Amino acid sequence: xxxxxxxxxxxxxxxxxxxxxxxxxxxxxxxxxxxxxxxxxxxxxxxxxxxxxxxxxxxxxxxxxxxxxxxxxxxxxxxxxxxxxxxxxxxxxxxxxxxxxxxxxxxxxxxxxxxxxxxxxxxxxxxxxxxxxxxxxxxxxxxxxxxxxxxxxxxxxxxxxxxxxxxxxxxxxxxxxxxxxxxxxxxxxxxxxxxxxxxxxxxxxxxxxxxxxxxxxxxxxxxxxxxxxxxxxxxxxxxxxxxxxxxxxxxxxxxxxxxxxxxxxxxxxxxxxxxxx
Numbered sequence: 001x002x003x004x005x006x007x008x009x010x011x012x013x014x015x016x017x018x019x020x021x022x023x024x025x026x027x028x029x030x031x032x033x034x035x036x037x038x039x040x041x042x043x044x045x046x047x048x049x050x051x052x053x054x055x056x057x058x059x060x061x062x063x064x065x066x067x068x069x070x071x072x073x074x075x076x077x078x079x080x081x082x083x084x085x086x087x088x089x090x091x092x093x094x095x096x097x098x099x100x101x102x103x104x105x106x107x108x109x110x111x112x113x114x115x116x117x118x119x120x121x122x123x124x125x126x127x128x129x130x131x132x133x134x135x136x137x138x139x140x141x142x143x144x145x146x147x148x149x150x151x152x153x154x155x156x157x158x159x160x161x162x163x164x165x166x167x168x169x170x171x172x173x174x175x176x177x178x179x180x181x182x183x184x185x186x187x188x189x190x191x192x193x194x195x196x197x198x199x200x201x202x203x204x205x206x207x208x209x210x211x212x213x214x215x216x217x218x219x220x221x222x223x224x225x226x227x228x229x230x231x232x233x234x235x236x237x238x239x240x241x242x243x244x245x246x247x248x249x250x251x252x253x254x255x256x257x258x259x260x261x262x263x264x265x266x267x268x269x270x271x272x273x274x275x276x277x
Contacts, residue, residue, distance in 0.1 A: 003175030007199075007227070008272040010059055011242065012074050012234040013183040015201070019174040022123040024065045026170065026181050027075040028082045030055045030238055035073070035159055038233045038245055045144070045160035049073060051081055059238065059270070060085075065121060067172070068092035069183035070133055071099050071165035072144060074234055080105040091119075091126065095147040095165030102155045115168060115191070124174045129192065131167040134185035134206050171195060176277030180220055183230055185209060189219050196221035198277055200262075201229045204247025205254060213254040217262065225275065226255050227265045242269050 008016040015026040031052035036042030056078055063086040068076055076096065080103040083090050090100065090110050097110045111119075115130030135142050146163035156162050169182045180197035185206035200223040205212050217223070231248035252264050265273055 003177045003277050004274055005174045005177040005179065005277075006272050006274045007179070007267075009229075009267040009269060011232055011238045011269050013069060013181075013230040015181065015229070016060070016063075017172060017174075017179065019177075020123055022121070022174070023061075023063045024067065024124065024126070024172055025060070025063045025082065025088065026067045027069055027183060028056075028060055028063070028066060029074050029076070029078045029234075030059050031078050032235055032238055033073070033077070033159070034235050036235075037074075038235050046158045048158055049077055049156055049162070051078060053081060055238065056081055056085070062086055063088040065126060066090045067126065067168075067170045067181070068096045069131070069169065069181065070167040071096045071162050072133075073159040073162045075183070076100070076162060077159075079103075083109050089121075091128065091168075091170075093147075093166040093168065094149050095163065098148045098150075098152050099156060099162060099165065101152040113168065114166075124172060127171040127173075129169040129171070130188050131169040131182060131184055132186040132188065133164050133167045134203070135208050136206075140208060171197060177275050179275075180223070181229075182216070185212060187216060187219070189215055192219040195219075197223050199223060199225040199227060199265075199275055201227045202251070203230050204228065204251040213251065214258040217255070217259040222259045223262055225265050226259065226262045227267065227273075228252070232269070238269050240269070 005019045013027040017024040035047040117128040179199040185203040228248040231246040232242035
């Protein structure tokens, strides 16, 4: 049976996946709060968390599942509003879900995962993989590290309150089309053995990870399609063309060298592409 799966890029690492009436969202963040993160020397970790409900209502409609890769503000801040609006099941680690509880996400919609799960939903499956957030600099620093296990923490007020909380990757499969979302520039190479997604979503290269592109393509069986993600200025308006701040162009060159049979699919803000299998 032929499957037609349409993906739409909502900027940052936010993706909408639709097929036969089912909708999956990955890191649905469209508020694009200005924190200075994309401007050297201007980043303010004490920026208040702000939710642009009008932008969410404009760009995000129905959803059945929400998949969280990690809990930084540009991935999770909009999830409480999106979850309540859509009634979607939210998958994430204990920390992700505790932070969402603290932001009043409906408890009955939260599903804790840690990697290794394979869940059947109506019309699709979701497999969960452990991952690792990218680090920067000589000392391999992680932005806003930490976890929030146990009891629900105090409500996050500023962006630094949204700690990473563990990172996850997801393989979403509709019939013959499978999509692997790795929203950080790192991965657990030996845990991916045997997966052969139709589409690989990946970030640009990071100097802290040797041969990242070559290893990722090999680990995923040199997929037919590669789509760059989280490469734009995620604080600029979503309604304007994406600005390449995080190496999409370079990633495209490296993919062409390491996996010349993989088709490079570069989407702009709010653009869609349909994969058939």
